[in-house]
Amino acid sequence: MFNRLQTKLTVLFAGLFALALSLVAVTVYLAIAGNAQQAVRDELAASGTVFDRVWALRTQRLQDGADLLSRDFGFRAAVATHDAPTVDSAVANLRQRLGLDLAFMVGVDGDVVGIDPKRLDVPKLWAALDAEDQAQGVFIIDGAPYQAISAPIMSPTLTGWIVFAAKLDDTEMRALERLSAIGLDAQVFDRRDGRWVTHNAGPDAQSLGAYVGAALKEKTRKPSLLKAGGAADLVLVKPLKALSPDGAAALVLRYPLAQAMAPYRPLFTAVILAGLLGATLVAAATWALSRGLARPIAALEVAARRLQRGEDVRVEVQTHDEIGRLAGSFNLMASEIRDREARMTHLALHDEETGLANRRAMEREITARLALVAPGRKIVIGALGLDRFPAVRSAIGYELATELIAKIGERLVTISPGLMVGRLTTSILCVISLVDDAEEAVNRIETLIPSLEPPVMLGGQPVDIHITHGVAAAGHGEMDAARLIEHALIALDQACAAHRKVMVFDPVAYGDPAGNLSLMSELLDGVTSGALFIHHQPKLDLRTGQITGAEALVRWNHPTRGPLGPDLFVGMAEETGHIRALTDHVLAQTIADQKVLRAAGHDLLLSVNISGRLIDDADFAERAIEQVVREGARLCFEITETAVIGNPDVALAVLERFDAAGISVSIDDYGSGLSSLAYLKQIRADELKIDKAFVMTLQAGGKDALLVKSTIDLAHSLGMKVTAEGVETREALAVLRLMGCDLAQGYHVARPMGLAALTAFLEGWSIELPAGVETDALRQA
Amino acid sequence: MKLAVTLMFAVLLGGPAVAGSLTVTVRGADGKPVPDAVVTVNPGGRPTSGPIKFAWPYRVxxxxxxxxxxxxxxxxxxxxxxxxxxxxxxxxxxxxxxxxxxxxxxxxxxxxxxxxxxxxxxxxxxxxxxxxxxxxxxxDTAYAAKSDANGVATIADVPEGAAVIRVWHPYLRAPKNEKTLSLASIGAGPARETVTLELRAPSSH
CATH class of the missing domain: 2.60.40.420 (Cupredoxins -  blue copper proteins)
Known part of the structure; x- marks a missing residue:
């Protein structure tokens, strides 16, 4: 409800005070009201008693007068002798003497003397007088209540009654009211036709009349509270004796309660004013007090929010109470959070082993710089790979290798102060160059290499280092930091692959990896759709001039890209594992083609290239052998030397199984890789294919010629036939024939072709082999 | 005081032919005898002609x-x-x-x-x-008597024939404090009558 402590405290205290004061005020009011009411009740009761006494005295006075008259002999004589004028005058005389309102005589026979009989109900009066000796009470004359008393006239027997009546009018009531200590209101009610009415009817006469009726019925003799018309009155009803048995009258004494409370009103006003003043003071005081209390708390809250936002905050400690201590604790906490955060940030942004910035820190820095780089300028970074790191690490140990990396990082900063250096992987460092152009950066690196590559002293021993640099650059908005780092790493890979010290990222060479990936899924579609197919390149037997074999080469007519060379997708298929499906396809197609050729009467040994990745795949070997045997195919599997070097034990075993299954094995591309004589001896191959790089530059007497000649001899000595690839000229064909080469393959013989073309080619084949006269000369050379 | 009135006549046949005596017993509503009630008989409804003399002294x-x-x-x-x-x-x-x-x-x-x-x-x-x-x-009649302490009033030698018989008492609740009996004739021989009167209380002084 209240979001501020200060408001809360103020409302609480002021509210409590107001509540307490209200209770006091209510208590005081109730006590005073009770007292006042009791006082009025007592006064009313006392007034009632006084009235009783006054009534009795009046009655007695009237009675005395009536008695006196009724006993007067002359009066009696006048009455007895029906001397009306005398009686009238006597009555009038006494009325004047006693100050009476009315005095008259009622005869036993019903005659009335001294008053107009029309003014009153004579039969009722007569009955009342006759019913009771000395009857007295309230009687209605002229519609107004009168106090009437009677005395019998005996002469000596009853001849009539003398009646005196005093009007119970306002004058009488005022006189009675004056007798009371309090200003009460007296009224006489009488019952007429079942309703209680009063002569001097006020606005509330009806409700008061009803109350009088009820009070008399219940014989209430004490003052009661009567609420009518919004005002409360204390009312005392005193029954008055009525002259007539069927009449009824009552004196009603009334006192307005508001009047009773009037003397206390200033007291109430004072209490309420004091209460309001007090509540205001308490509210103001609490407000001021709680502000002192709440302000430091509010300051703490603000500080906590700022701390949350990562701001550096410190709260002023002003007091030594709990809040002051809280502020102190807060400051302590804030500083510890800052320290911890700094440690965490350091950990998050630094390489733990070397203390260099880590990849995330580099990315962050590059991102920051990319955001600020000027248009046309670039951010240039370098990826520095320590060559042969696994070898170095296994030589000097993990710990020293890490130290080596750290020292290289230090050296970089020393050589080029201001350079930001970080560690990307265990062996690769990242540098954000100070220059803004890739070429300039390359130049700079090349000039710095001499000072960067002296041996590093580790544990007192010098360790040689060789570093390859990949450089990548990006302008504002071109790419994000992660991509730039990736480019630098690729550039490093490209440099390694190209055996160069420094290379800038070459996007053309890199290609489109994402596109390549989609190419691989399309490759599988191509296998089923027939977009992938094979061409055969015939192999010429140099001794007989016959075409004895052909190499199956895969071709891909891509639906959108057009014809794709195997160098574009075979390597990728190897990397992604699609090579297996591809090889399966080529194998099956070759077997099928061989059947077609056989049917056409051409028995050719068909060669299929088997990727090094599949050599140690026992599953593949199993299936290939099973397939070849089942179909009765006559095939040759061409395998590169390097495929065997990777995992020689498995590879050699597989090759032996191929051989056992009657599948010829050919060592492909001999001379292009690291040709090892040791393996050459171990590999149980039927054929050796000399790489076209040697054959194409073959010139009589050149170095290559010697190499080719000696290789042919070597192969022959190991029991292998020799096929030369890339034979494009008749001269080369002649030289190779002279050198004793067994088979030739190349454009000079035939280009790779489809099955139909091959069949036609074979039908029309004829060649005039060059003379072998130079054979001896070559041997001599 | 409220008293019921009951009248009863017992006409004695076989009495003297010329006259009879009338005995009236007066009682209040409470059955108690009422003294000082005056019973008068006017034979033929007429006052007695000639001088009247009662046996009691005219003295108060x-x-x-x-x-x-x-x-x-x-x-x-x-x-x-x-x-x-x-x-x-x-x-x-x-x-x-x-x-x-x-x-x-x-x-x-x-x-x-x-x-x-x-x-x-x-x-x-x-x-x-x-x-x-x-x-x-x-x-105005010679035939009158006052009830004694026993409430009994006796009138002797009342002539036979029609008569107006009245009972008066100072406190009798009736016009002129008087009541006329329903008995309208006197037979020969003694007649007995009982009267119950409703009396007013005498005014106190």
Whole structure:
């Protein structure tokens, strides 16, 4: 409800005070009201008693007068002798003497003397007088209540009654009211036709009349509270004796309660004013007090929010109470959070082993710089790979290798102060160059290499280092930091692959990896759709001039890209594992083609290239052998030397199984890789294919010629036939024939072709082999 | 006081042919005998012609501040004496119409007489002593009697034949304090009658 402590405290205290004061005020009011009411009740009761006494005295006075008259002999004589004028005058005389309102005589026979009989109900009066000796009470004359008393006239027997009546009018009531200590209101009610009415009817006469009726019925003799018309009155009803048995009258004494409370009103006003003043003071005081209390708390809250936002905050400690201590604790906490955060940030942004910035820190820095780089300028970074790191690490140990990396990082900063250096992987460092152009950066690196590559002293021993640099650059908005780092790493890979010290990222060479990936899924579609197919390149037997074999080469007519060379997708298929499906396809197609050729009467040994990745795949070997045997195919599997070097034990075993299954094995591309004589001896191959790089530059007497000649001899000595690839000229064909080469393959013989073309080619084949006269000369050379 | 009235006649046949006696027993509503009730018989409804003489003295004495007797029957025109037997003086008066008189203060052993000329009632009182009340019943018939302490009034030698029989009592609740009996004839021989009267309480002083 209240979001501020200060408001809360103020409302609480002021509210409590107001509540307490209200209770006091209510208590005081109730006590005073009770007292006042009791006082009025007592006064009313006392007034009632006084009235009783006054009534009795009046009655007695009237009675005395009536008695006196009724006993007067002359009066009696006048009455007895029906001397009306005398009686009238006597009555009038006494009325004047006693100050009476009315005095008259009622005869036993019903005659009335001294008053107009029309003014009153004579039969009722007569009955009342006759019913009771000395009857007295309230009687209605002229519609107004009168106090009437009677005395019998005996002469000596009853001849009539003398009646005196005093009007119970306002004058009488005022006189009675004056007798009371309090200003009460007296009224006489009488019952007429079942309703209680009063002569001097006020606005509330009806409700008061009803109350009088009820009070008399219940014989209430004490003052009661009567609420009518919004005002409360204390009312005392005193029954008055009525002259007539069927009449009824009552004196009603009334006192307005508001009047009773009037003397206390200033007291109430004072209490309420004091209460309001007090509540205001308490509210103001609490407000001021709680502000002192709440302000430091509010300051703490603000500080906590700022701390949350990562701001550096410190709260002023002003007091030594709990809040002051809280502020102190807060400051302590804030500083510890800052320290911890700094440690965490350091950990998050630094390489733990070397203390260099880590990849995330580099990315962050590059991102920051990319955001600020000027248009046309670039951010240039370098990826520095320590060559042969696994070898170095296994030589000097993990710990020293890490130290080596750290020292290289230090050296970089020393050589080029201001350079930001970080560690990307265990062996690769990242540098954000100070220059803004890739070429300039390359130049700079090349000039710095001499000072960067002296041996590093580790544990007192010098360790040689060789570093390859990949450089990548990006302008504002071109790419994000992660991509730039990736480019630098690729550039490093490209440099390694190209055996160069420094290379800038070459996007053309890199290609489109994402596109390549989609190419691989399309490759599988191509296998089923027939977009992938094979061409055969015939192999010429140099001794007989016959075409004895052909190499199956895969071709891909891509639906959108057009014809794709195997160098574009075979390597990728190897990397992604699609090579297996591809090889399966080529194998099956070759077997099928061989059947077609056989049917056409051409028995050719068909060669299929088997990727090094599949050599140690026992599953593949199993299936290939099973397939070849089942179909009765006559095939040759061409395998590169390097495929065997990777995992020689498995590879050699597989090759032996191929051989056992009657599948010829050919060592492909001999001379292009690291040709090892040791393996050459171990590999149980039927054929050796000399790489076209040697054959194409073959010139009589050149170095290559010697190499080719000696290789042919070597192969022959190991029991292998020799096929030369890339034979494009008749001269080369002649030289190779002279050198004793067994088979030739190349454009000079035939280009790779489809099955139909091959069949036609074979039908029309004829060649005039060059003379072998130079054979001896070559041997001599 | 409210008293019911019951009248009963017992006509005695076989009595003297010329006259009979009438005995009326007067009782109050409470059944108690009512003394001082005056029974009058007017044979043929007419007053008695000729002088009337009753056996009792025509005298109302004042004794112990009381009139004695309380009720006296006299014929019209009778002289009634008012001897004062008390030691105090009395002032005897009557405002009754026709028999109005006033005997101003007179003392012990003094005797005054007043003539009662009119048939009716003379209510007598003393101007000095309010409690003194007495009645003189002035009648025009020779056949009248007052009930005794037992409430019995006996009239002898009432002539046989039609008659108006009335009962009067000073406090009888009826016009002129009088009641006419329904019995309209007197037979030969003694007749017995019982009357129940409703009486008013005498006014207290």
């Amino acid at each position: 004495a004042q004794q112990n501040i009381q009139f004695t007797p309380f009720v006296l029957i006299v014929p019209a025109g009778a002289e009634v004496s008012f001897p004062n037997l008390d030691k105090v003086r009395h002032h005897v008066y009557s405002f009754s119409a026709g028999n109005k008189f006033e005997l101003k203060l007179y003392g012990h052993e003094e005797n005054r007489t007043v003539r009662m000329p009119a048939v009716g009632v003379a209510a007598i009182g003393c101007n000095i002593h309010d409690q003194m009340v007495g009645f003189i019943k002035v009648v």
